[in-house]
Amino acid sequence: MDSESGILNGMSPTDLSLLESAVAALEHPSFAARLANLAGKPIELIGQALPAPAAQAVATATAKALDVALNVALRTMRRSPQSGSPLLHKALAMASGAAGGAFGLAALPVELPVSTTIMLRAIADIAQSEGEDPADAETALACMQVFALGGRSGAADASESGYFAARTMLAKSVSEAARYLGERGIIEEGAPILVRFLAQIASRFGVVVTQKVAAQAIPIVGALGGAAVNYAFVAHFQDVARGHFTVRRLERRYGKDRVRREYERLAEAMNAHAG
Numbered sequence: 001m002d003s004e005s006g007i008l009n010g011m012s013p014t015d016l017s018l019l020e021s022a023v024a025a026l027e028h029p030s031f032a033a034r035l036a037n038l039a040g041k042p043i044e045l046i047g048q049a050l051p052a053p054a055a056q057a058v059a060t061a062t063a064k065a066l067d068v069a070l071n072v073a074l075r076t077m078r079r080s081p082q083s084g085s086p087l088l089h090k091a092l093a094m095a096s097g098a099a100g101g102a103f104g105l106a107a108l109p110v111e112l113p114v115s116t117t118i119m120l121r122a123i124a125d126i127a128q129s130e131g132e133d134p135a136d137a138e139t140a141l142a143c144m145q146v147f148a149l150g151g152r153s154g155a156a157d158a159s160e161s162g163y164f165a166a167r168t169m170l171a172k173s174v175s176e177a178a179r180y181l182g183e184r185g186i187i188e189e190g191a192p193i194l195v196r197f198l199a200q201i202a203s204r205f206g207v208v209v210t211q212k213v214a215a216q217a218i219p220i221v222g223a224l225g226g227a228a229v230n231y232a233f234v235a236h237f238q239d240v241a242r243g244h245f246t247v248r249r250l251e252r253r254y255g256k257d258r259v260r261r262e263y264e265r266l267a268e269a270m271n272a273h274a275g
Contacts, residue, residue: 011254011262018246019259023266025243026163029150031208034232035215050210058213061108062206065116066147066198072117073124073140074181112209116147119234123241130245131252137181141174142248143241144201150240151204163247163267164260166204173197208236 011019050058123143124134132139149166177197188194215229250259 010258011250015250015253016262019250019262020266022243022246023163023263023270025239026149026247027267027270029236029240031150031211031232031236032215034236035211035229050213054213055210057108058210059202059206061112062202062209063198064109065113065209066144066202066205068113069116069120069147070140070144070194070198072120073143074137108213115230115233119147119237120144122234122238126238126241127245130242130249132245132248138174138178141177141181141197142244144197145170145174146237146241146244148201148204149244150237151207163243164263170200173200208233 120143123146124140127139127143128134132142134140145167148170149163173193173196176193180191180193212229212233247259247263
């Protein structure tokens with residue numbers, strides 16, 4: 001891909017290459033594609049409708065999982081940030097998935113909060129490696145954003161990238177939540193500002209959770225076991241997190257406007273090439 005524009009804009013070739021990788025991860029995030037690679041054949045999960053009781057179970061489990069994750073983000077992460085191996089996080093998720101896979105949907109209320117918290121630790125490690133301050137509440141909220149960014153359809157508009165559109169949609173609730181936490185310094189159960197923030201995350205994270213549940217009901221995927229599905233689950237969000245925090249690091253270095261212009265150029269070029 002032509003890098004002349006990025007270099008003329010003052011972005012180093014290395015950073016331009018990293019931004020290009022981020023665009024690829026953020027504009028076309030696909031958990032279904034990752035599962036297809038595991039299964040060795042195409043798998044259509046988008047739009048699969050779950051029975052009403054299953055859909056309600058997914059919604060309830062998703063809300064609980066994000067609530068648990070936010071508490072971990074704002075209490076554990078900020079108190080004792082410790083980096084871990086990405087493979088360790090995947091191994092822990094596989095163990096959680098194996099246990100949950102044996103009991104199917106009934107285990108989701110227990111398994112999903114565990115898997116989500118493991119993913120959050122992996123996301124936090126990526127954030128820290130990209131220069132984020134784990135003691136900052138805004139960093140914790142940026143980690144939570146990854147669950148929404150990874151739940152997009154992957155469709156992109158060249159004039160307004162899917163990634164930046166999602167960030168814009170979340171910006172107000174993130175800003176309000178950060179201000180609230182900065183003033184209070186604690187999490188109050190049921191605080192309306194945090195409830196709104198989590199509801200926005202849940203509406204998108206639930207897309208991938210539904211795909212995960214649907215995948216485990218498909219014989220060819222279910223045969224792989226809950227461990228393999230959870231491995232793909234964590235890997236998907238790790239890739240999105242790496243892209244997200246790469247963009248944030250480059251914004252701190254080059255400025256938001258310059259990074260966005262270059263990001264949009266790369267996204268448009270990728271879409272044209274794919275078409």
